[in-house]
Amino acid sequence: MSMPKPSAERFPRRASIDLTLAPHAAPPDEDVVEQSAGELGPTGRPLRYVPDPPLLAHHGPAKVLAMCNQKGGVGKTTSTINLGAALAEFGRRVLLVDFDPQGALSVGLGVQPHQLEQTIYNVIMERSVRVDDVLLRTCVDDMDLLPSNIDLSAAEVQLVAEVGREHTLVRTLRDVIERYDYVLVDCQPSLGLLTVNALAAADGVIIPLECEFFSLRGVALLIDTIEKVRERLNPKLEITGILATMYDPRTLHSREVMARVVEAFGDVVFDTVINRTVRFPETTVAGEPITRWAPRSAGANAYRALAREVIAR
Numbered sequence: 001m002s003m004p005k006p007s008a009e010r011f012p013r014r015a016s017i018d019l020t021l022a023p024h025a026a027p028p029d030e031d032v033v034e035q036s037a038g039e040l041g042p043t044g045r046p047l048r049y050v051p052d053p054p055l056l057a058h059h060g061p062a063k064v065l066a067m068c069n070q071k072g073g074v075g076k077t078t079s080t081i082n083l084g085a086a087l088a089e090f091g092r093r094v095l096l097v098d099f100d101p102q103g104a105l106s107v108g109l110g111v112q113p114h115q116l117e118q119t120i121y122n123v124i125m126e127r128s129v130r131v132d133d134v135l136l137r138t139c140v141d142d143m144d145l146l147p148s149n150i151d152l153s154a155a156e157v158q159l160v161a162e163v164g165r166e167h168t169l170v171r172t173l174r175d176v177i178e179r180y181d182y183v184l185v186d187c188q189p190s191l192g193l194l195t196v197n198a199l200a201a202a203d204g205v206i207i208p209l210e211c212e213f214f215s216l217r218g219v220a221l222l223i224d225t226i227e228k229v230r231e232r233l234n235p236k237l238e239i240t241g242i243l244a245t246m247y248d249p250r251t252l253h254s255r256e257v258m259a260r261v262v263e264a265f266g267d268v269v270f271d272t273v274i275n276r277t278v279r280f281p282e283t284t285v286a287g288e289p290i291t292r293w294a295p296r297s298a299g300a301n302a303y304r305a306l307a308r309e310v311i312a313r
């Protein structure tokens with residue numbers, strides 16, 4: 001007896017399934033509950049009054065902020081895109097630097113990183129390539145992107161042999177720092193040489209922290225690394241703030257973790273807390289910041305509040 005031949009006929013062809021995501025309109029905005037100064041915020045502290053930032057008469061030199069946490073999936077990339085977009089709404093000129101070979105920041109802004117011929121990798125490794133050769137404009141006015149892709153993973157290895165290997169990003173940014181008000185560097189989830197480069201280039205670090213019990217564990221090591229970089233490479237480096245993300249006000253667990261974070265880190269924790277909402281994964285598919293995808297949503301307003309705090313710090 002012979003085995004039946006595998007044949008297409010046994011699986012009658014149906015209309016082919018389209019796996020591409022059709023562009024669809026953003027769902028209507030949710031109702032927004034505004035909080036005002038004096039009320040107790042999610043951190044359990046009274047909200048500090050943060051005024052709307054003044055308009056700038058001239059621009060630059062930029063403050064460089066590294067978005068850093070060696071844990072993955074805590075909201076670094078999401079916060080880079082949306083804080084950047086919110087800062088731009090306040091009239092700031094913003095450069096986003098994708099410093100993760102995964103290229104998620106680039107994808108989140110609608111760029112296909114594997115199709116790029118040149119990325120930040122070429123800028124940091126090849127003297128002939130300038131930032132302007134690689135820079136992309138984004139869908140947000142006054143917000144530019146230095147994209148990356150998997151090529152950047154080679155830099156980590158190649159840089160080890162270089163003189164001044166920790167200062168490669170500082171040198172790269174020197175050309176454009178005068179043009180921007182903020183440079184946000186989206187770090188990869190590790191404390192390797194790329195992240196050390198970001199910390200060596202930064203004025204401040206923003207640490208996104210997921211409101212989950214285990215997320216507290218790695219923070220001590222991260223703060224230790226930040227202190228070493230400050231002592232040995234970059235005396236101006238400070239922790240701008242800790243940003244609680246993926247907060248769910250309905251769960252006791254989230255509230256407990258929040259209380260622990262505030263107890264451990266005090267005022268360095270931003271009053272602004274980012275709630276867990278499906279709106280953020282949606283924005284990745286849409287390839288644009290939440291401030292454009294769902295401009296009146298609670299998530300968009302949270303990043304605007306964060307931008308106010310960042311400007312005021």
Ligand SMILES: Nc1ncnc2c1ncn2[C@@H]1O[C@H](COP(=O)(O)OP(=O)(O)O)[C@@H](O)[C@H]1O
Pocket residue numbers: 071072073074075076077078079104189245246247274275276277278280281282284
């Ligand atoms: N506040 C949030 N609520 C729900 N999902 C979120 C939130 N922030 C980020 N996400 C989603 O979680 C995943 C990881 O976020 P991401 O910003 O890429 O983290 P990281 O850059 O730290 O790895 C992404 O799919 C993102 O869309």
Ligand SMILES: [Mg+2]
Pocket residue numbers: 076077078100104105186187
């Ligand atoms: Mg990321």
